Amino acid sequence: xxxxxxxxxxxxxxxxxxxxxxxxxxxxxxxxxxxxxxxxxxxxxxxxxxxxxxxxxxxxxxxxxxxxxxxxxxxxxxxxxxxxxxxxxxxxxxxxxxxxxxxxxxxxxxxxxxxxxxxxxxxxxxxxxxxxxxxxxxxxxxxxxxxxxxxxxxxxxxxxxxxxxxxxxxxxxxxxxxxxxxxxxxxxxxxxxxx
Numbered sequence: 001x002x003x004x005x006x007x008x009x010x011x012x013x014x015x016x017x018x019x020x021x022x023x024x025x026x027x028x029x030x031x032x033x034x035x036x037x038x039x040x041x042x043x044x045x046x047x048x049x050x051x052x053x054x055x056x057x058x059x060x061x062x063x064x065x066x067x068x069x070x071x072x073x074x075x076x077x078x079x080x081x082x083x084x085x086x087x088x089x090x091x092x093x094x095x096x097x098x099x100x101x102x103x104x105x106x107x108x109x110x111x112x113x114x115x116x117x118x119x120x121x122x123x124x125x126x127x128x129x130x131x132x133x134x135x136x137x138x139x140x141x142x143x144x145x146x147x148x149x150x151x152x153x154x155x156x157x158x159x160x161x162x163x164x165x166x167x168x169x170x171x172x173x174x175x176x177x178x179x180x181x182x183x184x185x186x187x188x189x190x191x192x193x194x195x
Contacts, residue, residue: 024106066125096163
């Protein structure tokens with residue numbers, strides 16, 4: 001029984017890496033089998049289709065983000081800067097989410113039911129906690145009224161761009177440094193600080 005659990009875990013880990021690196025459309029079941037080190041036919045002992053595998057992988061990622069992000073936010077002070085730093089620490093400690101390519105490309109290739117399921121999971125696990133940061137900041141008078149969904153989307157775009165700049169542009173700055181700069185810009189703006 002433990003061997004089956006270990007094999008499934010290896011399969012999900014390999015598929016997650018492939019889907020993250022290549023995207024849903026570019027990954028084949030043969031790629032997954034090769035990455036795991038098994039015959040392609042053996043995959044179907046664990047899963048029924050590539051789409052089902054993708055859904056399981058994304059659900060697992062959502063669960064990990066939901067738990068980790070909530071824990072980080074609970075440990076942070078209840079002000080905007082601390083909450084955003086906690087969220088930044090969480091996202092930069094994880095493999096890049098590539099949320100926008102996931103939403104605009106990968107999810108579009110799925111059945112409507114699976115699209116809706118994953119959209120709801122991503123909304124609940126990633127967007128909702130971030131939106132709550134901005135709702136609370138508005139209620140506390142820390143920021144002017146701006147749609148929390150817009151701010152959460154902007155924040156996630158910053159996290160994606162921090163990961164992208166390191167992998168694609170060969171940036172020497174750590175993702176954490178880039179993300180911290182972007183949090184500062186989000187909170188303080190681009191105007192020079194008064195001395």
